[in-house]
Amino acid sequence: MFSVVIPTFNNIEYLKLCLESIRKNSKFQHEIIVHINEGKDGTLEFIKKQNFKYSYSEKNSGVCVAFNEAVKKSTKKFIVLAHDDMYFCPEWDINFKNELNKLPDNSDFFLSGTMVQPFESYINLNCGTTIENFNEKKLLEKLPGIKFNDFQGTHWQPSLIPVKTWNKVGGFSEEFSPGLGSDPDFNMKLWNIGVRLFKGLGNCRVYHFSSMSLRKKAWNNGAKTFLLKWGISIKFFKKHYLKSDQVFHGVLSEPSKNLNYYIGLIKCKIAYYFHLIFKRN
Numbered sequence: 001m002f003s004v005v006i007p008t009f010n011n012i013e014y015l016k017l018c019l020e021s022i023r024k025n026s027k028f029q030h031e032i033i034v035h036i037n038e039g040k041d042g043t044l045e046f047i048k049k050q051n052f053k054y055s056y057s058e059k060n061s062g063v064c065v066a067f068n069e070a071v072k073k074s075t076k077k078f079i080v081l082a083h084d085d086m087y088f089c090p091e092w093d094i095n096f097k098n099e100l101n102k103l104p105d106n107s108d109f110f111l112s113g114t115m116v117q118p119f120e121s122y123i124n125l126n127c128g129t130t131i132e133n134f135n136e137k138k139l140l141e142k143l144p145g146i147k148f149n150d151f152q153g154t155h156w157q158p159s160l161i162p163v164k165t166w167n168k169v170g171g172f173s174e175e176f177s178p179g180l181g182s183d184p185d186f187n188m189k190l191w192n193i194g195v196r197l198f199k200g201l202g203n204c205r206v207y208h209f210s211s212m213s214l215r216k217k218a219w220n221n222g223a224k225t226f227l228l229k230w231g232i233s234i235k236f237f238k239k240h241y242l243k244s245d246q247v248f249h250g251v252l253s254e255p256s257k258n259l260n261y262y263i264g265l266i267k268c269k270i271a272y273y274f275h276l277i278f279k280r281n
Contacts, residue, residue: 001028001093002160003074007066008084009037012046013131014209015084019052025090028097030080033073035066062178068171074163082158087136087207089116089143095204096160108165109197110190112154113204116143122155123148127207139207148202152252153244155200156183168193175229181222184234188226191241196251198242228275232268240264 004022008015015034022030033053036043037060047054055069063083071079080096082088092113099111116139118126123146128134169189176182187198226234238244240255255261 002078002080003031003076004080005033005070006082007035007063010041011084012041012043021088027094033070035070064172064174064177064182085209089205092204095201108195111160112200113158115208117208150202150248151200152246153242154198180219181226236264236268
């Protein structure tokens with residue numbers, strides 16, 4: 001059905017849980033592709049033994065390179081971008097498939113699922129903050145009773161994109177390596193080729209252990225890179241273009257050029273020139 005692409009960085013126990021959740025909770029058969037960064041914890045040997053497709057970086061290359069390299073090995077029409085600290089909940093793929101059935105053939109779009117997290121977020125349900133205290137039984141019992149609307153914009157990963165759409169924009173921009181800011185940048189590139197369907201599915205869910213990989217080392221200043229590349233902030237893009245966090249009401253249109261828009265735009269330009277002149281290096 002889908003090519004599920006998962007970067008991993010010395011995170012074998014979370015990766016095993018992620019892969020097991022896909023095996024247990026998927027309705028359809030999927031192609032799994034793992035990009036292994038370093039793999040000093042036995043990840044490389046494990047993936048080889050399990051006969052999953054994989055790409056490999058001897059040193060940590062970050063998620064931008066990881067996604068780009070792994071997607072090259074995809075043989076499916078659609079890719080699902082994920083992370084190794086995600087547990088895929090039941091019917092995740094059914095919800096993606098049902099949404100695909102509503103769309104015209106060969107259309108460009110970006111669909112995302114909804115993260116369930118142990119703190120105030122999209123769906124707040126505390127089933128553990130680490131793999132050691134993860135309560136799978138509680139998650140599977142409590143989650144079906146929680147209602148959540150489809151929403152505008154995206155919750156980034158897990159995300160579903162046609163491979164042809166991915167290729168049109170060249171995948172993730174590696175100037176954002178190791179990865180912060182690369183998701184909104186990817187969405188901006190999609191916007192610029194005319195994509196207007198950015199939709200989060202409230203019933204397509206993963207439990208997220210809150211960026212386990214991000215805790216391992218300092219990352220890049222993605223907000224600054226985005227601002228200098230596009231002339232607007234990530235926050236401005238999400239608010240005025242993607243209409244993020246609003247209940248889904250259809251394909252997006254051009255942003256409304258009202259007073260609020262121009263005030264926000266002026267703030268972006270001030271920040272842009274400040275960074276350009278004083279903080280470029």
